[in-house]
Amino acid sequence: MEIKVHTREKDYSILLERGALYQVKDYVDAKRRVFIVTDSLVPKEYLSILQKQFPNAKSFVFESGEKNKNLSTYAEILKYMLEAQLDRKDVVIALGGGVVGDLSGFAAATYMRGIDYINIPTTVLSQIDSSIGGKTAVDFEGVKNSVGAFHQPSLVIIDPDTLKTLPKRQIRNGLAEAVKMGMTGDEKLFAIFEKEDYMDHMEEIIERSLRYKKRIVEEDEKETGIRRVLNFGHTYGHAYESVMDGRYLHGECVGMGMMRVVKEESVKERLQSVLLRLELPLSCDADQEEVYKRIVNDKKSVGDAVNIIQVNQIGKAVTEVWKKEEIKEALGV
Numbered sequence: 423m424e425i426k427v428h429t430r431e432k433d434y435s436i437l438l439e440r441g442a443l444y445q446v447k448d449y450v451d452a453k454r455r456v457f458i459v460t461d462s463l464v465p466k467e468y469l470s471i472l473q474k475q476f477p478n479a480k481s482f483v484f485e486s487g488e489k490n491k492n493l494s495t496y497a498e499i500l501k502y503m504l505e506a507q508l509d510r511k512d513v514v515i516a517l518g519g520g521v522v523g524d525l526s527g528f529a530a531a532t533y534m535r536g537i538d539y540i541n542i543p544t545t546v547l548s549q550i551d552s553s554i555g556g557k558t559a560v561d562f563e564g565v566k567n568s569v570g571a572f573h574q575p576s577l578v579i580i581d582p583d584t585l586k587t588l589p590k591r592q593i594r595n596g597l598a599e600a601v602k603m604g605m606t607g608d609e610k611l612f613a614i615f616e617k618e619d620y621m622d623h624m625e626e627i628i629e630r631s632l633r634y635k636k637r638i639v640e641e642d643e644k645e646t647g648i649r650r651v652l653n654f655g656h657t658y659g660h661a662y663e664s665v666m667d668g669r670y671l672h673g674e675c676v677g678m679g680m681m682r683v684v685k686e687e688s689v690k691e692r693l694q695s696v697l698l699r700l701e702l703p704l705s706c707d708a709d710q711e712e713v714y715k716r717i718v719n720d721k722k723s724v725g726d727a728v729n730i731i732q733v734n735q736i737g738k739a740v741t742e743v744w745k746k747e748e749i750k751e752a753l754g755v
């Protein structure tokens with residue numbers, strides 16, 4: 423299946439198909455040199471499937487983990503790109519999760535003032551969310567995604583078969599973002615989590631999430647308006663992520679963040695039962711005062727208020743402005 427994304431920067435396709443990893447060569451002009459970036463925990467079999475298709479490609483493998491989404495890995499990638507003598511007609515292929523995608527996308531955005539990159543996401547989170555939309559970045563001075571660029575991929579190739587090697591925790595972690603998308607704009611997507619076994623509906627979940635994100639990105643490429651709905655659960659979620667210092671994954675923190683924000687009882691009950699079905703945590707033992715401090719110091723806070731994306735009805739998001747007392751109240755401090 424092909425989904426077309428139209429943005430001001432460029433139009434590109436998302437190919438969603440089992441076995442698509444074996445067909446990447448069909449989409450790359452044979453004259454272009456290929457530079458593959460992946461990390462140490464992405465199964466080697468996927469890299470070799472690509473290497474068989476591009477025997478002359480250079481590859482760069484960095485150590486897996488958010489802690490390596492930094493300027494020094496970014497510089498290393500650029501160094502190898504220079505050594506491989508890539509020019510602006512060549513192409514970077516990102517093979518892996520959101521960390522690989524964000525790093526390689528940023529390297530592609532800046533190398534020789536920007537070259538093409540193809541994103542081949544291999545985690546649920548990256549297949550449903552981070553691989554499209556053109557946000558690329560590294561973390562800097564402890565601040566997540568603080569150095570980066572908007573640079574749309576020239577193609578996204580999603581092979582759901584790659585998820586067969588992904589640990590269960592990573593699968594559920596990624597699905598938290600799909601729950602978020604269902605909550606904010608696609609009630610049918612949310613209903614899959616309420617009624618069905620998500621493993622039997624993975625392709626439908628990926629497709630619905632991508633179509634939803636595509637709509638938002640096309641409308642608001644640089645997050646000046648509607649794209650902010652995608653931050654639902656993220657204000658509290660990011661604070662949990664940093665206070666708990668890696669003990670919880672991003673999606674797990676977003677789940678807990680959504681639980682803090684929703685006030686409408688019936689919505690909260692439905693969210694809670696979906697998170698429980700997905701075996702995602704509802705809360706954690708974070709120091710709530712610390713969480714509060716991180717929220718008010720967040721770059722998205724304005725004066726003594728914070729914009730919070732709220733859901734009072736499944737499938738519909740609104741923006742609320744919360745004063746400090748309200749932020750505290752939701753944390754129970």
Ligand SMILES: NC(=O)c1ccc[n+]([C@@H]2O[C@H](COP(=O)([O-])OP(=O)(O)OC[C@H]3O[C@@H](n4cnc5c(N)ncnc54)[C@H](O)[C@@H]3O)[C@@H](O)[C@H]2O)c1
Pocket residue numbers: 461462463464465486487488491518519520521522524544545546547548551552553554555556557558567584585586587588589592672
């Ligand atoms: N650019 C965006 O719009 C956007 C959106 C959301 C999140 N993000 C970023 O995405 C990152 C998180 O992405 P993630 O959750 O994919 O984490 P990740 O990239 O760290 O991947 C998680 C782990 O799974 C391993 N892995 C990847 N594919 C695998 C497979 N098929 N089988 C087995 N193991 C595999 C990786 O090596 C890694 O150890 C964060 O840095 C976040 O900031 C970016």
